[in-house]
Amino acid sequence: xxxxxxxxxxxxxGMALIYRAHFAMMRSPIRTTSGVNVSALFGFAxxxxxxxxxxxxxHLALVLDTSxxxxxxxxxxxxxxxxxxMPEELSAAIPHVKKWAKAMGLPVITLDGYEADDIIGTLARxxxxxxxxxxxxxxxxxxxxxxxxxxxxxxxxxxxxxSDPEVIGVEEVREKWGVEDPMQVVDILGLWGxxxxxxxxxxxxxxxxxxxxxxxxxxxxxxxxxVGSLKGKQKENVSNFREQAVLSKWLAKIVTDAPVxxxxxxxxxxxxxxxxxxxxxxxxxxxxxxxKLFGGEFKAGRGFAPKASDASDDLxxxxxAAPSGELDLGDAGLxxxxxxxxxxxxxxxxxxxxxxxxxxxxAKAVCFDTETxxxxxxxxxxxxxxxSAAEGDAWMVDVRxxxxxxxxxxxxxxDWFANPAVGKVGQNLKYDLQVLAAxxxxxxxxxxxxxxxxGMLEPSQRHSMDFMAESLLGYSPLKITELIGxxxxxxxxxxxxxxxxxxDVVNYACEDADITWRLAEKLRPQLASSGQQAVYDAIEAPxxxxxxxxxxxxxxxxxxxxDEISGSLGERAAELRAAVMEAAxxxxxxxxxxxxxxxxxxxxxxVEKPKKTKTGQFVTNEQxxxxxxxxxxxxxxxxxxxxxxxxxxxxxxxxxGFIDPTTQxxxxxxxxxxAATGRLASSDPNLQxxxxxTELGRGVRRAFVPRSPERLLMASDYSQIExxxxxxxxxxxVMRQAFVEGADIHxxxxxxxxxxxxxxxxxxxRSGAKMVNFGIIYGISAFGLSQRLGIxxxxxxxLIESYLATYTGVKSFMETVVEKAAKDGYVxxxxxxxRYLPDLNSRNHTIRSAAERMAIxxxxxxxxxxxxxxxxxxxxxxxxxxxxxxxxxLQVHDELLVDLVPDEEADxxxxxxxxMVNALPLNGVPIVVESGVGANWLAAH
Numbered sequence: 001x002x003x004x005x006x007x008x009x010x011x012x013x014g015m016a017l018i019y020r021a022h023f024a025m026m027r028s029p030i031r032t033t034s035g036v037n038v039s040a041l042f043g044f045a046x047x048x049x050x051x052x053x054x055x056x057x058x059h060l061a062l063v064l065d066t067s068x069x070x071x072x073x074x075x076x077x078x079x080x081x082x083x084x085x086m087p088e089e090l091s092a093a094i095p096h097v098k099k100w101a102k103a104m105g106l107p108v109i110t111l112d113g114y115e116a117d118d119i120i121g122t123l124a125r126x127x128x129x130x131x132x133x134x135x136x137x138x139x140x141x142x143x144x145x146x147x148x149x150x151x152x153x154x155x156x157x158x159x160x161x162x163s164d165p166e167v168i169g170v171e172e173v174r175e176k177w178g179v180e181d182p183m184q185v186v187d188i189l190g191l192w193g194x195x196x197x198x199x200x201x202x203x204x205x206x207x208x209x210x211x212x213x214x215x216x217x218x219x220x221x222x223x224x225x226x227v228g229s230l231k232g233k234q235k236e237n238v239s240n241f242r243e244q245a246v247l248s249k250w251l252a253k254i255v256t257d258a259p260v261x262x263x264x265x266x267x268x269x270x271x272x273x274x275x276x277x278x279x280x281x282x283x284x285x286x287x288x289x290x291x292k293l294f295g296g297e298f299k300a301g302r303g304f305a306p307k308a309s310d311a312s313d314d315l316x317x318x319x320x321a322a323p324s325g326e327l328d329l330g331d332a333g334l335x336x337x338x339x340x341x342x343x344x345x346x347x348x349x350x351x352x353x354x355x356x357x358x359x360x361x362x363a364k365a366v367c368f369d370t371e372t373x374x375x376x377x378x379x380x381x382x383x384x385x386x387x388s389a390a391e392g393d394a395w396m397v398d399v400r401x402x403x404x405x406x407x408x409x410x411x412x413x414x415d416w417f418a419n420p421a422v423g424k425v426g427q428n429l430k431y432d433l434q435v436l437a438a439x440x441x442x443x444x445x446x447x448x449x450x451x452x453x454x455g456m457l458e459p460s461q462r463h464s465m466d467f468m469a470e471s472l473l474g475y476s477p478l479k480i481t482e483l484i485g486x487x488x489x490x491x492x493x494x495x496x497x498x499x500x501x502x503x504d505v506v507n508y509a510c511e512d513a514d515i516t517w518r519l520a521e522k523l524r525p526q527l528a529s530s531g532q533q534a535v536y537d538a539i540e541a542p543x544x545x546x547x548x549x550x551x552x553x554x555x556x557x558x559x560x561x562x563d564e565i566s567g568s569l570g571e572r573a574a575e576l577r578a579a580v581m582e583a584a585x586x587x588x589x590x591x592x593x594x595x596x597x598x599x600x601x602x603x604x605x606x607v608e609k610p611k612k613t614k615t616g617q618f619v620t621n622e623q624x625x626x627x628x629x630x631x632x633x634x635x636x637x638x639x640x641x642x643x644x645x646x647x648x649x650x651x652x653x654x655x656x657g658f659i660d661p662t663t664q665x666x667x668x669x670x671x672x673x674x675a676a677t678g679r680l681a682s683s684d685p686n687l688q689x690x691x692x693x694t695e696l697g698r699g700v701r702r703a704f705v706p707r708s709p710e711r712l713l714m715a716s717d718y719s720q721i722e723x724x725x726x727x728x729x730x731x732x733x734v735m736r737q738a739f740v741e742g743a744d745i746h747x748x749x750x751x752x753x754x755x756x757x758x759x760x761x762x763x764x765x766r767s768g769a770k771m772v773n774f775g776i777i778y779g780i781s782a783f784g785l786s787q788r789l790g791i792x793x794x795x796x797x798x799l800i801e802s803y804l805a806t807y808t809g810v811k812s813f814m815e816t817v818v819e820k821a822a823k824d825g826y827v828x829x830x831x832x833x834x835r836y837l838p839d840l841n842s843r844n845h846t847i848r849s850a851a852e853r854m855a856i857x858x859x860x861x862x863x864x865x866x867x868x869x870x871x872x873x874x875x876x877x878x879x880x881x882x883x884x885x886x887x888x889x890l891q892v893h894d895e896l897l898v899d900l901v902p903d904e905e906a907d908x909x910x911x912x913x914x915x916m917v918n919a920l921p922l923n924g925v926p927i928v929v930e931s932g933v934g935a936n937w938l939a940a941h
Contacts, residue, residue: 006133009059010051012106012139017044021140022090029089029460035825035838038284040093045100045289047158051139052104055156059127059134060268061109062101063119064094068112077249080197088844089643092826096280101569103277105270107262110606114258117144120253124153127264134264135165142198144194145172148254148535163744164398177199186218190249195616199251202241204233220249291334291474297472334476338512342392344510346502348401350410356395357416363389365423366446367517367846370432371396371509375491377434378552378660378667379432382408382495384702386513391521398498408439420444421553421626427451427465427516430670433548447541450519455673456532456540457523459835463673472522477515478508493692510653535833539869540672544889546876547670554665555900558936559656561703569648569696576641590641593620606632630790643696651700665707670891677858678833678865680891688892700914701937706899712933714886714905715940716912718868718894719928720745722750722777725863728922729830734808741927746770753799754808772803776810777860779853814856821855831858831866831920867920874915886906897937905933 021043029039034374051057063894072079111119125134128150130602138145145155146168155168191210193201205213217223224242227235238245244313274294281290281298290298310673347356360366366389388394402410416422417436426432429449436443451463457764461467469475483504484492498505527533577590584604588595597618601610606628611619622642628635658666666685674681683686691697706713725744727735738748743758748768750761761769771788772780780788782797804811821827822840835858839851868891875888875896886908890897896916898908913929921927 003856007058007110008055008135008137009127009264010055010057010061010137012048012060012062012101012141013116013118013120013142013145014044014097014101014108016061016066016142017141018093019046020158021047022093026438027868031460031838032285032565035841036284037089038096039094039285040090041096041100041284042222042286042289044097045286047139048101048104048106049289051158051291052578055137057137057269059264060105060269061107061123061262061267062098063109063116063123064098065116066110066112066941069646070113070115070118072115072619073340076247076251078198078317083196083198088842088847094365096284097569100274100280103271103273107267107270109260109262111258111260114255118255118258119260121144121148122258122260123262123264123267124148125256126260126527127267128152130264142370144185144189144252145255146177147183147189147673148256149173149182154400162362178215184219185216186249186253187214189221189252191223191244194252195249197251199248200241200244201243201248202237204237209234220245235275235719257712259297271836285420288334288471288474321482334470334474336476337478337507342394342510342514344514345395346395347395348508349757350402350412353402353410353413354395356397357412360387360389363422365389365425365520367425367513367520368432369426369509369512369516370435371494371498371505372435373495377431378438378662380435380438381495382435383440383498384509385409386509388510388513388517391518392514392543394514394517397505400498407441409441410734415439417441417443420446423448425450425517425520427512427519430548430551433545434551437548439554443545445541445545446537447544448520449541449544450516450523452540452544452672453523453527453536454519456536456833457526457625457771459673459676465512465516465519468519471519473515475518478511480508480568483508531832535831535866539831539833539866539873542873543672543869546872547672549876550872550888550890551669553887554660554663554667555779555897555899556665556705556707557655557659558703558705558752559659561705561936562652562655565699565703566648566652569644569652573641573644573648576637576644579637580634580641583637590638593617596620596638600628600635602635606635627787643691647691647696647700650683652703655685655703675865676835677862678829678869679861680865680869690892692893698938698941701941702939704937706937710902712900712902712935713937713939713940714900714908714912715930716896716898716900716909716916716931716935718864718916719930721864721867721894721927722860722924723773724922724927725830725860725867726777726810726813728925729859729863730807730809730813731814731923732807733809735807736925742926746773749773749803749806752937754801771801772799774801776803776814777857779849779856818852818855818860827855827858827862829862830922831863831870833866835862864894864921868896868916871916872896874919875912878911878915882907882911884889884911897940900933 003256009925018040022040024043025039030042031039052060065482070079086915095272101108109119109123110116118163120140124138124525125148127134127136134152136153138148138153139156139158141157145876147153147172151170155166157168158164159165169175170182173185174180177185177188177535179185179188186925188210189199189201191205191213192203192207193199193205211222217226223238224245226244227238230238231742277293278290278298280286281293289299298438345354358885366387369386371384371386372382374380382399383397384396384400386396397413399408402413404410407414417424423446425448427449429447430452431442450465450468452461452470464479466479469477477654483497484494492500494505527536548834557699564593580590581587584599586599586603588599590596594617597610597620600606600620601618611624613619618914622639625635625639629639629853647805657667660667666681668687671683671686680688690700690759702732704713723735724739726732727739734752735745738745744766746766746769747758747761748754749772751758753769753772754761754765768789768791771785775785777787780800782793782800785791785800786793786796791799819829821837825838825840826834826836835854837851837855837858839847842848842851872888872891880890884907885901885905886904887899888896889899898912900908909931913931914931917927932940
């Protein structure tokens, strides 16, 4: 930014910033321990603090809309009429945002009859006219503000996820919009329209065409005057909709003469109200934010009692020296690396290793962290290992210097890793264990992984060391980019960094171990008091080495089979595309939701009132298309086309790229802290999502084969495990008895629901019962069931009612689990895993209903997750004790896959099925495991 200004005014587009903060954290909202969603306030407060600290404004204001209609509504009642109501939690945040802004010294400005845009536009112009030495920044992500940009007035677009903010001046507007004068942006908007504001524009004119026409004719008025020079449909539309174009420009124009009372001198930043800010940080549990404002000793959990003296104190002794009109935060904030406060040592000799181990000999647990050359543990070169067992105390062992001809580490250190009497602490320990395993160094537990523990305690938050250090310790760790640079061709390797700036690497590595140790000390009592200790000790920690071994084994891929499958899918996709084009009567891009929606709903008019998105685009998602599929072949073909192309593009064509050139196998990565239910996830590639419900999806499994032609694959699958868990948890006698008798549960359900004998149940009745059986677990509605079965909603509702009348225990469970969860704040699996559901008390029906479905589903799906994890731990132990050459290689949903030595088949089948059946008993409900063997994964079923 320019330095030749005396003042800087920042005008905050409040609603845009609040909306952005709220929806950016929609999937993982920030909540207090009492369940209050504080995402919007937290995001706004952080943006404001970051702006003040980095940009040093002299003048600042928060500008907000009011609920009153504006002058635009008076002229065009449809203006923004399609907008959905503000989310309840967002609406509740606005008073707190205002209070925070005022406490930070900002004036909060509103004006009935006008939008925040108009207030900002007016203040920007008034300031520009008042003081040429003031640089004005409109803080907003809204594109409409480009029309206000001048030499002295710019857009300040806050960055996302740590990225730098973007400053948009005249040149940037010219480049982006293709205009000579930023004021012409409003002409582009007038022609293009704005679906989010319900501004109609001119039909047939999109963004590119609007820019071209404005560049050619200067604006809306110039275009209308020269309409005769246009051709075809464009000429017709501009002629017919000229008044609409003028209206649209008027609606899009931000006024700069609103009757705003405030003037430039009223926007000077006032004194900060620390008493209010402290109280709000405590109320909303803003630990990290409180430390940024009040220093590292701040802790919201302690419950600061605001004192009168707090507000009058100088801010860390710095505010007295601050220039008039500026808010100076001094050096307050997160703690950072200070070499005077730590004892970090470099070890490069065997004697140094012995000395370190002697210092650690009495430690019951030690944190360690590896430094390597790659994120791929199978190819990573081990460069160094850092150790810590006390705050501020750490060593970095330079592996390159201490390795011997016989091993990568001195024998004393290898023995230390193998010692089960010493607990091993780490962050994402699975990676470190894999690196050491690749160098033939076994590591014995018990393990305390800070990432896993935090994932269990705070599943909706991030679990990186940096995030936890800032939020739990008030500490900002050294960044890896300071050593090796940002991603790109110029980024260095860690090996190069060690050669060029060894001291910095030592500090970085030691700090990683030190901070992880501190986090472990912070998390241990939290885990103990959370009720989750047993789950961690019995399931998550013992699973770590099992996953390490499974990932190391990997699974082989038959690339020739993949090529064949890819070719078949390509041919099928072409056939389906041709059928869709023929039915549509014209060529269009089938992969474009916009074009597909236009064909189905504008041209073919399959629905009288089709659903639209906020931007005015027709909705063509799977739910909408499934509802139309029974009556329209073109829709069925579109759905089939999507399935075929997804299979081809997402799985079949990408799998070869994941084959390790050394092992010639695919090594997926398993993740324990992704799903809130406790289910394992996988990536690179994601094998959990390979479709299994359709013949095409199942066919992909044909390409997964054993590591050699002499071997086979064994697949062992829990039979209807979630329904068995439902029978156990609900203690429903009818469902329990069906399983005890070994009956087909779907046939038994159909017989009860439809009032017929089991041998009289039709295929359609069994299919309907199966859909209800599984749908009930996921909280299916009458509407949802009607869509899936293609039956009237009334009939679907009667089917659900009949089901619940049959399985009264299930009905009782569904009611009581929601009531109990609303009271306790969480639900629990049979294994003791908890999931907190604060939205159960939301006043928003949609949000509350979703939480109620989770309350019903989580105990079932979470118990299934606990069960198969326990089975993996048991099976892995039994395989190793028996000395099997057969290896456990994959877990997908309720299934385990083994790379099988044929001679071991009987023993492996017995051991694996015993491990699965006995992993987590279901109170007398029999657990059934079905196993198969074949030359590929598909054949093993």
